[in-house]
Amino acid sequence: MEEERRFRCLRCGLEFTAVHRKDGEPVERVCPRCRSNSIRPTKEAKG
Amino acid sequence: MMDAGRHPRIKVLVSSEVIDVSGAVGNFHVKVRRRARYVQQDLCNSCAECTKVCPVIIPDEYQMGLASRKAIYIPFPQAVPSAYLINPEDCLGNNPIACGKCLEVCEQKCIDFDMRDEILEVDVGAMIVATGMEAYDPTEITEYGYSRYDNVITSMEFERLICAGGPSAGHFVRPSDGERPRRIGFIQCVGSRSSRYGSPYCSNICCMNTVKDTLLLADHYPDTDAKVFYMDIRAFGKGFEDLYLRSRSSGVRYIRGIPGEIEEDPQTKNLRVRVENTLAGELEQHELDMVVLSVGVRPRLDSNTVQRLLTLSRTSDGFFLEAHPKLKPVDAPTRGIFLAGCCESPKDVKDSVTQAGAAASHVQVLLSAGRIRIDAGTPLLEEADCIRCGRCAAVCPFHAIHWQRGGVPEIIEAACSGCGCCAAECPVDALTMRHSTDEQLKAQIDAILDEHPEDKLLTFACNWCSYAGGDTAGTARLQFPVHGRLVRTMCSARVSEDLILYAFEKGAPLVLVSGCHFADCHYINANRQTVTRVERAWDRLEKLGIRPERLHLEWISAAEGQKFAEVMRVLDEPRAQVTAEEIAHTRKVLAEERKRREGRKEKMRAAARKKREAAADARAESSAGAAASVAGPAKS
Ligand SMILES: Cc1cc2nc3c(=O)[nH]c(=O)nc-3n(C[C@H](O)[C@H](O)[C@H](O)COP(=O)(O)OP(=O)(O)OC[C@H]3O[C@@H](n4cnc5c(N)ncnc54)[C@H](O)[C@@H]3O)c2cc1C
Ligand code: SF4
Ligand code: SF4
Ligand code: SF4
Ligand SMILES: [Zn+2]
Numbered sequence: 041m042e043e044e045r046r047f048r049c050l051r052c053g054l055e056f057t058a059v060h061r062k063d064g065e066p067v068e069r070v071c072p073r074c075r076s077n078s079i080r081p082t083k084e085a086k087g
Numbered sequence: 088m089m090d091a092g093r094h095p096r097i098k099v100l101v102s103s104e105v106i107d108v109s110g111a112v113g114n115f116h117v118k119v120r121r122r123a124r125y126v127q128q129d130l131c132n133s134c135a136e137c138t139k140v141c142p143v144i145i146p147d148e149y150q151m152g153l154a155s156r157k158a159i160y161i162p163f164p165q166a167v168p169s170a171y172l173i174n175p176e177d178c179l180g181n182n183p184i185a186c187g188k189c190l191e192v193c194e195q196k197c198i199d200f201d202m203r204d205e206i207l208e209v210d211v212g213a214m215i216v217a218t219g220m221e222a223y224d225p226t227e228i229t230e231y232g233y234s235r236y237d238n239v240i241t242s243m244e245f246e247r248l249i250c251a252g253g254p255s256a257g258h259f260v261r262p263s264d265g266e267r268p269r270r271i272g273f274i275q276c277v278g279s280r281s282s283r284y285g286s287p288y289c290s291n292i293c294c295m296n297t298v299k300d301t302l303l304l305a306d307h308y309p310d311t312d313a314k315v316f317y318m319d320i321r322a323f324g325k326g327f328e329d330l331y332l333r334s335r336s337s338g339v340r341y342i343r344g345i346p347g348e349i350e351e352d353p354q355t356k357n358l359r360v361r362v363e364n365t366l367a368g369e370l371e372q373h374e375l376d377m378v379v380l381s382v383g384v385r386p387r388l389d390s391n392t393v394q395r396l397l398t399l400s401r402t403s404d405g406f407f408l409e410a411h412p413k414l415k416p417v418d419a420p421t422r423g424i425f426l427a428g429c430c431e432s433p434k435d436v437k438d439s440v441t442q443a444g445a446a447a448s449h450v451q452v453l454l455s456a457g458r459i460r461i462d463a464g465t466p467l468l469e470e471a472d473c474i475r476c477g478r479c480a481a482v483c484p485f486h487a488i489h490w491q492r493g494g495v496p497e498i499i500e501a502a503c504s505g506c507g508c509c510a511a512e513c514p515v516d517a518l519t520m521r522h523s524t525d526e527q528l529k530a531q532i533d534a535i536l537d538e539h540p541e542d543k544l545l546t547f548a549c550n551w552c553s554y555a556g557g558d559t560a561g562t563a564r565l566q567f568p569v570h571g572r573l574v575r576t577m578c579s580a581r582v583s584e585d586l587i588l589y590a591f592e593k594g595a596p597l598v599l600v601s602g603c604h605f606a607d608c609h610y611i612n613a614n615r616q617t618v619t620r621v622e623r624a625w626d627r628l629e630k631l632g633i634r635p636e637r638l639h640l641e642w643i644s645a646a647e648g649q650k651f652a653e654v655m656r657v658l659d660e661p662r663a664q665v666t667a668e669e670i671a672h673t674r675k676v677l678a679e680e681r682k683r684r685e686g687r688k689e690k691m692r693a694a695a696r697k698k699r700e701a702a703a704d705a706r707a708e709s710s711a712g713a714a715a716s717v718a719g720p721a722k723s
Contacts, residue, residue: 050625050636051657066615068605068642074657078639080625 111502112423130197154254223278268376279383290383507581540594552603559648596665
């Protein structure tokens, strides 16, 4: 199952939406702007 | 296969599948379901009388549905053992009114409708996974009309049609009219190298398979006009370029361009293909009698089951992951399990056989040694502290911890790879990683942050990737700020939330947790737990009024010296921005928080201990009561 989630990059501060797969292999999260992997799900994302 | 079937020390279990695996390297216990074949294989002499009288006619899977078989059959001519079997789904013998015609004619009396599936249990020291792959089914590419047009076939069907043991006894004919096709087109990369259909990867075997097929045609039917539509021909193996050039010089036309559509003439069943010839820069139209779709391969649909049973890992394309792409190409990450053939990646027969030989040799080395050497860095359980929560077992990627609800976890050291994920997960510090204890790691943190902590970028780096990435950056003499200080752990999953908080408490302005990219994790998928822990730590920091932006996470491979240097460069600015006041505040907050945390842990341990004691008392009481009632009331 796929759903869209909000994430925030803790390196550059960019907030973005990305597809989150609940089942299946998790994928590495990358900031689309600065390529950092310090990607935190936002509060709403955790719901 | 026949040699294996005859070999005194090889036991071939056909129609069988593994349904359960327990234990570890050297001592695997495997349960196998052997399906009933309804024919006693030792008695059957393959006289074929049964198959003549069987009234059920169904498409023969081996001949790709181009011929038929009966419900009692031999799957393919070289099958081992050479004995008939009944497919219960096809056979009328399973209906209430059994047909039983085969039973009547079998002189050997080997047909037995009461046969049942058997569960066999075997103990083995090592296992080789060689479950292969599946060919891509091109039905979804409606533009090619595979399921609508009789004369559009796959390369698998081509193999059957041209084979002497095939449905037409090697006479190459069109399915629509049984006539020999004279104009044949091959379309390459069907279901491969595509973001739309099938898979994005190159299937590796289909170019050379087509080259071989065109040579077969040139050999058997020299007047055939063959055309190959391709993106690029990948003829990279030994002698392959030579075969490709032979195919070209035999008159086969190679046209660079993949057709968008196939049309059929409903009367003649001939096919029309339009293609942009990208070398000539022209739109071309080709009239053909037959089109062969050169289908790619993909992982078997039941790979999940095998993966779960054997604790395997898979790459993003779905094939099983080897322990190391260069140094351990036939080892699975789980010790004692090896990979061979296309289950690991698409490859031809030669490479499959090479890999199978290597896997068999590795097994020999392992088994002939009789004993194995395991890393000393395994977890040690302090049973008195353990609250029997099972979290360690849940996160162990190697299933090296056996745990039953409410029980003490049992650590199978032979299966443990020493990632330390369990110790980082334990909520009450009941697990100590030998040679990588919390105390040892904290001593390193202390030493790093002892003087001028504000100048240090405290970095947890995993042994295999990010630490090696740092080495790569160093040996390549890349320039980056000198503030990075590395604490090496075997896996990033060894880094507990406590260790991260400890580093901040000791004055680290910034903490970086780094590890392997997901696909490279040396402990199957332990680094997924790293993400969970770092996320938990971000939440915790925020709750305590500490900026989560001070904790960073980066995946850096051993080859990514550039990325390592870049991360060190980029993080130097936020490190320098953390003020002395902020650090002092963090230290104070976290020192208090640590005391509270220790208190919470002690409470959890005490509560669990109390619960255990109460349960033990209750058990003692009930057994005393039972003993009293057996003895009867005491006589006064
Ligand atoms: C269309 C096509 C054309 C090809 N042409 C060529 C060619 O010309 N030359 C060449 O060198 N190679 C060719 N290949 C590749 C070749 O088929 C493979 O290299 C080879 O079959 C790989 O062998 P394998 O043992 O890994 O897998 P497979 O041959 O797929 O064998 C795997 C076996 O495992 C069994 N199995 C699967 N799951 C289980 C389970 N859970 N329990 C028990 N058994 C299981 C399967 O039934 C099967 O018998 C071609 C492949 C395709 C699809
Ligand atoms: S081997 Fe050739 S036909 Fe097969 S996917 Fe790769 S490029 Fe395409
Ligand atoms: S160290 Fe890793 S492999 Fe070993 S028991 Fe703990 S989680 Fe499992
Ligand atoms: S308390 Fe620790 S060692 Fe005990 S079961 Fe839980 S995680 Fe495992
Ligand atoms: Zn960013």
